[in-house]
Amino acid sequence: MHRPIYLDNQATTPVDQRVVDTMLPYFTEYFGNPSSINHQYGWEAEAAVKNARQILANAINASPEEIIFTSGATEANNLAIKGIAEAYFQKGQHIITLATEHNAVIDPCKYLETLGFEITILPVEKDGLIDLNLLEKTIRDDTILVSIMAANNEIGVLQPLAEIGRICHKKNTVFHTDSAQAIAKIPLDVQTMQIDLMSFTGHKIYAPKGIGALYVRRRNPRVKLAPQLHGGGHERGMRSGTLYTPQIVGFGKAIEIALAEREKESDRITKLREKLWKLLSQLEGIHLNGHPTQRLPGNLNISFESVDGAALLLGLQSVMAVSSGSACSSTNTLSSHVLTALGHSEKLAYASIRFGIGRFNTEEEIEIVAQQVISTVQSLRQLQ
Template sequence: MSWIYLDNNATTKIDPAVLEDMLPFLQESYGNASSVQHRMGREANEAIALARHQVAFKLGCKDNEIFFTSGATEAVNTVLRGIADAYQRKGKHIITCLSEHKAVLTTCALLEKRGMEVTYLPVNQQGQLDLQLLEDSIRDDTVLVSIMAANNETGVIHPIKEIADICQRRDVLYFCDATQYIGKKELNLANIPIDILTFSAHKIHGPKGVGALFIRRKSKPIQIPALISGGKQEQGLRGGTYNVPNIIGCGKAMEISKNHAYIKVYRDLLEEQLTSRIPQCFVHAPATSRLDNTSFIAFRHIKSAELMTSMPQIALSSGSACASGLLDPSHVLKSMQVSDEDSFSSLRFSLSKYTEREEILQTVEELVATVEQVRSLSPIWKLFQDGLID
């Protein structure tokens, strides 16, 4: 059996067209984009301007509203720490969600130690937010709402237009981590009043180590101090020498990104085959809107780690790549009231435009056989079959 990669929410294969655009700036036109006194520097500077336009055009915003970063985690830290520092006079209250990415939750926990108050909104068993609870949680001293567009583990999509409208109505900034959403769903910032948004290129077949931050130009400018000080790169928001090849790759990846209908067909095929052929197998959040490429599936009374060890030729995950190696159950599933046992029994499948139907069918056959074999040797499964445990 050949190698099968189904961990695309962790990272994706770089698109050949992206690599082709990057290579000249790694090998020939390697000038520093800030050295505009000579030709190679100007070429690099112009290439960055093009990449900025490619990202802005795709998102429906202005070129000068796009800032390049090393990725979403840096952007999350820049925004959360920066807003907390710059808006202390207005208030010290932030709202986020229990199922947010660890980059947001960890940074919020650090801000709490510095005197910020954070409200962590719950989600229901389908991973959905209560929008009325969100609005009711906004206070006079609330400075920011930070809620992602789509969950990286379950694929659950949040109603970002409605969230943005609530924040706009209540005069509160809305920061959206759209890392998993970008490239899979259409998003036009001209129609959705999101104030701040971020994503990483390596989730959309671009290079690792680069992403973009959108900050809306408003009559009353949004104040976000630089997290990384240095030169005046990125309008003073992020110091440091430009990573020209990666920025070019980010722009190209955005330009060619689009949703492919067959990905959902393959995802649905995977879910139907597994849940119909494997007893005590179910999909998390099946009754809500999810990303077309993402499926988080529980195989009850069997550890996901044991399944992955038994199938080394298939790249899967038991949740967020940023939380790999942790002994705790998925915080996302925990927020959805999933038991620890079922959390430890869950595998995330995330497809891409390079996933083939035959790979899905091979994965199904391998999983059916592996689950049957592992369960046949499991005393826990025997107890379940005998009706002694649920």
């Protein structure tokens, strides 16, 4: 049975076979609990977790003790935002974030608002980038957290992390970044970028779903977090629960592969993205969403004028798997809050497609996808 071409790699990625092969022994042979420190089975699992923790730490220039394993980026974001709110409550109750953030950041902030915290949601420029001057002016003495994502999940825009980190540290404010889409795809350095908290996940980089991590700075300054899960004191007391060794091993292997292949793969995927954009540019009335170059290599988000969004997706689904926005809010039939934040009308935002190009896509697939999109858009416009 023919399966559609998969171009939704910002939603999730297939697990790389090399990752699967690395994980398999930890389900059956090295199955011990890494917290069982009195016998060989526990030691084996503990060693595997330690190795993966070191890989993740090296990827962002952190120390392994600063890596806290979670079930994914959503849990990591919640731990970072709610954990800071509770730990720094005495200092202040003001938090700053961005209009284009993932719901895993926006929703915890809205929850804290019901508890009395003041949340400032900053607008973005038309290209999706933050206004750094506005950010600096908005930080107050009682601002305890700034949460700005590294790479946007819908439009792929890369925010200037180093500049944001400099501003936050100058103002003595904790800086958190959701790097679910960015980890191992672009260079990240928590020291030079002055990042205090960083969330990331495995399933965007060909590791399994259900595993993620939070970097928590230990010095200059030491960041305090109130745990959101209690029971056992795992992960330096910040996240209790038995560690899922196979997932952690897979996460580490996926990071290792992505870093080793990043330069070559980034170049290949960028060329595929540019080819797709060039082919689709034959159409009139289309808009590239987000900064044209300061974006993830594999992300191309386009709005189509004079087309019904639902009809467009329906016309494409037999040939390709793409999405109109975040997979984490796919049950929401409203237009993307990210695209409306760029200034698009509800109608134009709704008629948008996110093409997520990944490791296993080919040039031939890009040509087929472009041909089908052009054909479908032209047919729908003729029906207007």
